[in-house]
Amino acid sequence: MNQGVLLNVEGVSRRRAGRAAVNELSFTLNGGEVLGLLGVNGAGKSTTLSMLSGALRPDRGRIFLGGDDFVAHPAIARRMIGWLPENAPLWPELSVEEHLVAFSRLRGATRPAARRAAEAIAGRLQLGDLRRRLAGVLSQGQRQRLGLACALVHEPALVILDEPANALDPVQVGELRKLIRERAAAGAAVILSTHVLAEVVAVCDRVVILHEGRLRHDAPLRGDEGGAALEATFFAVATGAAA
Ligand SMILES: Nc1ncnc2c1ncn2[C@@H]1O[C@H](COP(=O)(O)OP(=O)(O)OP(=O)(O)O)[C@@H](O)[C@H]1O
Numbered sequence: 001m002n003q004g005v006l007l008n009v010e011g012v013s014r015r016r017a018g019r020a021a022v023n024e025l026s027f028t029l030n031g032g033e034v035l036g037l038l039g040v041n042g043a044g045k046s047t048t049l050s051m052l053s054g055a056l057r058p059d060r061g062r063i064f065l066g067g068d069d070f071v072a073h074p075a076i077a078r079r080m081i082g083w084l085p086e087n088a089p090l091w092p093e094l095s096v097e098e099h100l101v102a103f104s105r106l107r108g109a110t111r112p113a114a115r116r117a118a119e120a121i122a123g124r125l126q127l128g129d130l131r132r133r134l135a136g137v138l139s140q141g142q143r144q145r146l147g148l149a150c151a152l153v154h155e156p157a158l159v160i161l162d163e164p165a166n167a168l169d170p171v172q173v174g175e176l177r178k179l180i181r182e183r184a185a186a187g188a189a190v191i192l193s194t195h196v197l198a199e200v201v202a203v204c205d206r207v208v209i210l211h212e213g214r215l216r217h218d219a220p221l222r223g224d225e226g227g228a229a230l231e232a233t234f235f236a237v238a239t240g241a242a243a
Contacts, residue, residue, distance in 0.1 A: 004030060004031060005028045005029070005030055006029055006030060006031040006065065006066060006157060006158060006189045007028060007029040007052070007063070007064070007065055007158055007189060008028050008063070008064040008065075009025055009026055009027050009028070009052070009061070009063050010026055010061055010062045010063070010064070011024050011025070011026055011060065011061040011062070012024075012025045012026070012048075012051060012058045012060070012061030012062070012063060013025070013058060013059050013060040013061055014047055014051060014056065014057075014058050014059050015059055016047060020213050021044050021047040021213050022044040022047050022048050022051070022058075022210075022213045023044075023212075023213040023214050024061070024214065025044075025048060025061070025210075025213075025214070025215055026061075026215070027208060027215060027218055029158075029189045029191070030189060031157065031187045031188065031189050032184050032185070032187050032188070032189065033184065033189050033190070033205050033206060034180060034181070034184050034189075034190040034192065034203055034204045034205050034206075035189070035190065035191045035192065035204060035205070035206050035207070035208060036192050036193075036194065036199075036200035036203075036204035036206070036207040036208070036221070037049070037191055037192065037193040037194075037207075037208050037210070038193075038194070038195075038197070038200065038207060038208070038209045038210070038234060039209055039210035039211060039237075039238075040211070040238045043209075043210040043211055043212065043213070044210045044212075044213040044214075045162075045193045045210060046086065046162060046193070047213075048210065049083070049085075049160050049162050049191070049193055050085075051063065052081075052158075052160055052191065053077065053081055053083035053085075053160050054070060054074045054076075054077030054078070054081065055083070055085075057071060058071060065077070065080055065081070065157075065158060066080060066157065078106065078107055078108075079107050079108055079154070079156075080156055080157045080158055081156050081157075081158045081159075081160060082151035082152050082153075082154065082156035082158070082159045082160065083151055083160045083162075084147050084148055084150075084151040084160070084161045084162060084164055085147075085162050086162045086163050086166070088143060088144065088146070088147025088148075088150065088151075090135040090143060090146060090147065090150075091135060092134060092135055092136025093134060093135075093136065094134065094135055095131065095132050095133060095134055095135070096122065096127050096130050096131045096132070096133055096135065096138075096146055096149075097118055097122070097131040097132065099135060099146060099149075099150055100114075100117070100118030100121060100122060100146075100149055100150065100153050101114045101115060101118045103150040103153050103154070104117045104118060104153045104154055107153075107154035108154075109154065117153050117154065117155075118131075118153060121149045121152055121153045122149060124149075124179065125145045125146075125148060125149045125175075125179075126145070126172075126175070127142070127145055127146060127149055130142060140167040141167045141168050141169060141172060143167070144164070144166055144167045144168055145168070145172065148161075148164060148176070148179075152179075152183070155186075155188075156188065157187075157188055157189065158188065158189050158190075158191070159180075159183055159188050159189070159190045159191070160190075160191045161180075161190065161191065161192050161193065162193045163193065163194055163195070164176055164180075164192065164194075165194065165196065165199055173199075177199075177202050177203050180192065180203045181203060184205075192204060197227050197230055197231055197234060198227055200221070200227075200230065201221065201224060201225070201226075201227040201230060204221055205220060205221060206218070206219065206220045206221060207219065207221050207230065207233075209233065209234060209237045211237050211238065211240075216237045217233055217237055219233075
């Protein structure tokens with residue numbers, strides 16, 4: 001379901017350690033769209049996602065979410081964005097259920113609504129049987145699923161996923177793909193950053209490739225079932241041939 005422009009990134013730049021990690025990045029994203037974000041190590045993907053999630057301020061440029069400038073009003077980000085960072089920050093002494101209720105409450109839900117939301121997302125991510133288990137004793141894949149559930153519990157309009165398939169078994173990878181398409185069908189925009197081109201081919205509508213902090217490719221993904229065209233484009237960008 002395409003719902004018009006949800007995210008508008010305008011000339012965003014950020015320096016890190018004295019160098020431009022992200023340089024003059026501009027793109028828009030529609031509700032219902034799934035965007036794959038690609039780039040070699042150090043290309044600027046995580047820096048971009050940190051800025052889009054509201055965790056890191058751009059040095060320059062503006063980011064509009066649903067028409068509001070969220071760099072100026074960061075509280076918007078908390079309610080409208082669900083972010084799974086590369087290593088989901090969890091509290092070892094809190095249970096699965098306590099995490100989900102806490103994340104939901106932090107995004108403004110009442111306690112009863114937070115409990116309902118926690119139960120629903122735990123069921124969707126096969127965490128129901130683990131709801132009383134402490135995060136500190138979860139397996140890596142279970143931790144990843146809990147991180148995903150924390151990102152999705154408030155049904156955010158913008159879902160930002162950094163390597164979401166990390167540590168997931170093949171069954172869970174299939175479930176993750178279904179879940180991403182479900183959120184998009186419900187109108188959410190999804191950004192998926194990954195090094196696995198097959199993941200992008202499987203779930204994304206469009207792909208953006210960063211190189212040395214700059215956007216080098218932004219195009220829809222169509223008719224590329226085997227991923228050969230994407231692979232060729234990726235290598236051309238990564239070796240500078242497409243610059
Ligand atoms: N906390 C930091 N302090 C200083 N420099 C940083 C920091 N985080 C990232 N950088 C630098 O910013 C640049 C972009 O890094 P970033 O992590 O955004 O790339 P990436 O595309 O996510 O890479 P990877 O695929 O390896 O995760 C790199 O040159 C990196 O060394």
